[in-house]
Amino acid sequence: MGSLQQHSTSPVSPISISAAAMGASDRPAISNDHPLVINLDHGDPTMYEKFWKKAGDEATLVISGWETMSYFSNKDNVCWFLERGFEEEVRRLHEFVGNAVVDGKHIIVGTGSTQLFQAALFALSDPNSDQPANVVSSVPYYSVYPVATDYLKSRLYQWAGDVEKYQGEGSYIELVCSPNNPDGLSKQAVLSSENGKGKTIHDLAYYWPQYTAITAAADHDIMLFTISKTTGHAGIRIGWALVKDDEVARKMIKFIEMNTIGVSKDSQIRAARILSVVRNSHDNSKIVHSVEESFFHYARRTMTERWDRLNEAIKSSNGAFILADFPSQHCNFSDEIIESHPAFAWMKCEKEGIDDFYGFLKKHNILTRGGEHFGVEKKYVRISMLDRDPMFDIFINRMSIIH
Ligand SMILES: Cc1ncc(COP(=O)(O)O)c(C=O)c1O
Known part of the structure; x- marks a missing residue:
């Protein structure tokens, strides 16, 4: 996640709405030059809300007033507080x-x-x-x-x-x-x-x-x-x-x-x-019915779509913004050859005269985390790929026009 205070959203423009403040279904009609600050600094995994909304009651839990009162969970286990x-x-x-x-x-x-x-x-x-x-x-x-x-x-x-x-x-x-x-x-x-x-x-x-x-x-x-x-x-x-x-x-x-x-x-x-x-969600028909696709299938599909869109968006930068290539490997779980689609985009700026990539993106109202926090140069930034759809859409739109 990150040291919250150190990296928290600062009001860098007239409208500074953190992604977390915007609900999953609030699709904003916001143009790219609108001064909304999108905060992709933290790896806040709100992308997943979509799946869990579909899961509905299957994932809902009720805990009665008298339950979970004792400190202890399992006195026979060395980890006595483990449920x-x-x-x-x-x-x-x-x-x-x-x-x-x-x-x-x-x-x-x-x-x-x-x-x-x-x-x-x-x-x-x-x-x-x-x-x-x-x-x-x-x-x-x-x-x-x-x-x-x-x-x-x-x-x-x-x-x-x-x-x-x-x-x-x-x-x-x-x-x-x-x-x-x-x-x-x-x-x-x-x-x-x-x-x-x-x-x-x-x-x-x-x-x-x-x-x-x-x-x-x-x-x-x-x-x-x-x-x-x-x-x-x-x-x-x-x-x-x-x-x-x-x-x-x-x-x-x-x-x-x-x-x-x-x-x-x-x-x-x-x-x-x-x-x-x-x-x-991978084999119980009742749950499969409500969520429509298994959890890991949903999550992998969403990550793949997001990475495809980001790769496409930065093409217009003509090599100014660079993402790592990941090797394709056989996944024992899905029994497919797949590429990695990480939770963060680790992007390098090769644009002449830009040494502080964080500062550059901040001017475009995109908050990221600069390379210096990870022990490397400021030419790198880390960008969360796990925010809600509306924020991700704005991010992609902005990246496709920034050069
Ligand atoms: C590599 C890594 N480890 C641990 C954590 C923190 O996990 P938790 O939310 O369980 O404290 C994060 C969160 O971003 C992470 O990226």
């Missing part, structure tokens, strides 16, 4: 999609995967070490990693930047985001963890079939997922970690206990319901 129904749906969905190995793994629920990221840093650091663990990632890295790592000025860990330039002596934690936010590319760990000094955290928020080909079931020590990017329910604030090691799992759970004494049961129950609709 059984949520755990079942997480395992069921991963097995169905084939994107991660769940057997033999602890499932830890978090208030978004952002909390789990911090829990993992805590669990992988050595409290008895004189030196904080160095936290590294390859550029361009998710802009939240440096900010969240150093936010509390912890003595346990500290941000150390680009993994390729890392030459530190002490212990390190490598963050591997794959497919990567912001550029959508598949990533692997750069540093070897065999010397015992290094640990990895795999952030697999976007390893779902609408964004990329599922080429194998990921089987890493710590894997983070989030419902925000799986189904679009960022507001529920639910993420989960798949963790191999008992001790690491225990420490992560302890962190969440100290931080928020567990995770909202209401949110977990709702997340379980949403995940079950996703799974069932």
Whole structure:
């Protein structure tokens, strides 16, 4: 998502309406030169509302006043605040999609995967070490990693930047985001963890079939997922970690206990319901009937259409704006050869005299996030591809006439 205050919409023009303020059905009749500011800075996944409106009652949940009152969900589980129904749906969905190995793994629920990221840093650091663990990632890295790592000025860990330039002596934690936010590319760990000094955290928020080909079931020590990017329910604030090691799992759970004494049961129950609709939309005739197409089919089709439109729109820039090419790969889930359609467009400006691409697009009332937040030059920007249709339409119209 991003550091909200740092990147929030500023009133740069007479009309500054954030995309989130505009409902999915409010299709604006707005011309390209209208001063409406469109905010594609955050990866707010409101695009998915369309599907969930169709799902209607199938995805609706009623929780009675007397329910979910206890702190505890499952005293027999080391993750005592994990709702059984949520755990079942997480395992069921991963097995169905084939994107991660769940057997033999602890499932830890978090208030978004952002909390789990911090829990993992805590669990992988050595409290008895004189030196904080160095936290590294390859550029361009998710802009939240440096900010969240150093936010509390912890003595346990500290941000150390680009993994390729890392030459530190002490212990390190490598963050591997794959497919990567912001550029959508598949990533692997750069540093070897065999010397015992290094640990990895795999952030697999976007390893779902609408964004990329599922080429194998990921089987890493710590894997983070989030419902925000799986189904679009960022507001529920639910993420989960798949963790191999008992001790690491225990420490992560302890962190969440100290931080928020567990995770909202209401949110977990709702997340379980949403995940079950996703799974069932692929073969339960009643749900198939109401949503018209399965969830991953809908999401993949929408992403494909959006990327086709963006690629077409920037053709008129005659090479001034550049997007990465993605390799086509066989997707085990859909059994097709497919291209990646990431949640963000990572665009470079080759236009002469423009070094600050963010500033350039801002003048055209398009808010993005500049490359410097991701450890690279200002010639790059990250643009959310997950906003509602009306905002995306305006964005495409503007991109097709900006040179
Ligand atoms: C790579 C990555 N990890 C984690 C998150 C945050 O997920 P959550 O909403 O579950 O905190 C995001 C959100 O943009 C993300 O892009």
